[in-house]
Amino acid sequence: MTRFDAVIVGGGLHGCSLALHLARKGLAVAVVEKNWSGRHASGVNAGGVRTLLRDPAEIPLALAAREIWHDIGSLVDEDCGYRTSGQLAVAETAADMARLEARAADLAAAGYSHEELVDAAELYRLLPALVPGCAGGLIARRDGYASPYHTTRAFRRRAEKDGVTFFQGVRAENFRRADGLWRADAGDARLAAPVIVNCGGAWAGDVARALGDETPLQPKLPMMMVTARTARFVEPVVIGVGRPLSFKQMPNGTVVIGGGYLAAGDRRTETTRLNFSALAKSAATVRDLFPHLGRLPIVRCWAGFEGRTPDDLPIIGPGRRAGVFHACGFSGHGFQLGPVVGRELANLIADGRTDFDLTPFAVDRF
Numbered sequence: 001m002t003r004f005d006a007v008i009v010g011g012g013l014h015g016c017s018l019a020l021h022l023a024r025k026g027l028a029v030a031v032v033e034k035n036w037s038g039r040h041a042s043g044v045n046a047g048g049v050r051t052l053l054r055d056p057a058e059i060p061l062a063l064a065a066r067e068i069w070h071d072i073g074s075l076v077d078e079d080c081g082y083r084t085s086g087q088l089a090v091a092e093t094a095a096d097m098a099r100l101e102a103r104a105a106d107l108a109a110a111g112y113s114h115e116e117l118v119d120a121a122e123l124y125r126l127l128p129a130l131v132p133g134c135a136g137g138l139i140a141r142r143d144g145y146a147s148p149y150h151t152t153r154a155f156r157r158r159a160e161k162d163g164v165t166f167f168q169g170v171r172a173e174n175f176r177r178a179d180g181l182w183r184a185d186a187g188d189a190r191l192a193a194p195v196i197v198n199c200g201g202a203w204a205g206d207v208a209r210a211l212g213d214e215t216p217l218q219p220k221l222p223m224m225m226v227t228a229r230t231a232r233f234v235e236p237v238v239i240g241v242g243r244p245l246s247f248k249q250m251p252n253g254t255v256v257i258g259g260g261y262l263a264a265g266d267r268r269t270e271t272t273r274l275n276f277s278a279l280a281k282s283a284a285t286v287r288d289l290f291p292h293l294g295r296l297p298i299v300r301c302w303a304g305f306e307g308r309t310p311d312d313l314p315i316i317g318p319g320r321r322a323g324v325f326h327a328c329g330f331s332g333h334g335f336q337l338g339p340v341v342g343r344e345l346a347n348l349i350a351d352g353r354t355d356f357d358l359t360p361f362a363v364d365r366f
């Protein structure tokens with residue numbers, strides 16, 4: 001039996017970020033990952049570092065996360081491909097614009113200023129290649145994007161340098177509690193720790209149940225596409241308002257397209273089935289907004305497994321049983337939150353306090 005201070009189930013960005021922050025507080029930490037770090041959502045997502053249009057409950061964490069992203073190299077020694085490009089929601093119609101105006105008014109009333117309405121003239125200054133006739137937009141100028149796989153790998157490497165033990169390619173299972181410790185098997189290893197943390201992504205519902213918490217987590221499989229390279233035409237990440245869309249042009253000229261259409265899949269075999277007619281709708285939206293891309297080839301499509309809650313807010317905080325914590329159910333927007341959730345959960349576990357109100361994310365809210 002190998003004794004740790006904390007065992008983390010899941011080596012995605014959230015598991016690695018938490019491990020890194022706990023290790024820096026002097027805890028002995030093990031991360032168990034059934035595949036490899038970054039195999040699932042954390043390595044295959046769209047890389048959006050977005051505070052724009054977040055649920056109000058998530059805004060304090062998202063703004064704090066963004067500050068970390070702006071100086072991510074000082075935390076993990078690599079720049080993670082992070083770029084402050086801005087994220088811009090485009091109102092194609094007057095009705096879309098009215099929605100954005102209502103959102104901006106709500107945020108201003110709540111005391112936030114990170115989202116800014118832009119009129120049509122500013123919209124076309126920011127997006128000169130946009131199809132004529134759009135009404136305006138809403139921008140978070142300090143948002144951006146990063147490279148997801150590089151980010152997760154950077155967090156894992158930094159956590160390893162800080163002393164975290166990784167067990168990769170083995171599933172954490174047979175969870176049980178005895179003598180004040182949680183015990184789990186990871187292949188041939190027998191692990192024990194007073195604290196066990198569920199960072200299990202799309203599999204977190206199973207892990208939660210084994211640790212004594214029922215959750216309504218369901219898998220969600222967002223789809224992505226990437227095009228061939230094309231001449232630079234857009235800097236901000238572009239978000240749809242009236243129809244699902246999120247896309248960005250990467251520094252190498254490719255266009256990465258996502259934004260809400262889902263694949264089917266099997267969590268047991270870890271295989272996904274893409275919905276090509278939905279992907280075609282996504283591509284058509286891009287072509288409608290930027291007609292010059294109409295003949296640009298799409299070179300690759302994929303989908304990733306994510307855990308989703310009914311209110312699309314994550315589950316962050318203690319479980320029902322002693323020593324259990326969760327960080328899961330990020331519902332398609334947890335990459336941006338990775339650096340800060342790890343830090344705050346580490347504060348909670350090691351010091352018993354966090355500066356953030358985690359009650360909207362309680363596991364027993366459902």
Ligand SMILES: Cc1cc2nc3c(=O)[nH]c(=O)nc-3n(C[C@H](O)[C@H](O)[C@H](O)COP(=O)(O)OP(=O)(O)OC[C@H]3O[C@@H](n4cnc5c(N)ncnc54)[C@H](O)[C@@H]3O)c2cc1C
Nearest residue numbers: 010012014034042045046048172201304330333334335336
């Ligand atoms: C296609 C796509 C696009 C997205 N785009 C964005 C975006 O632009 N911006 C954004 O903020 N978010 C985005 N997201 C969401 C984001 O990727 C996730 O919220 C985030 O990566 C979740 O990280 P995680 O560490 O919780 O989960 P994961 O990265 O899924 O890691 C969980 C890990 O737990 C492991 N695991 C589970 N059970 C066990 C077990 N019993 N034993 C051992 N290991 C186990 C799994 O193998 C997995 O590797 C997107 C997601 C997808 C799929």
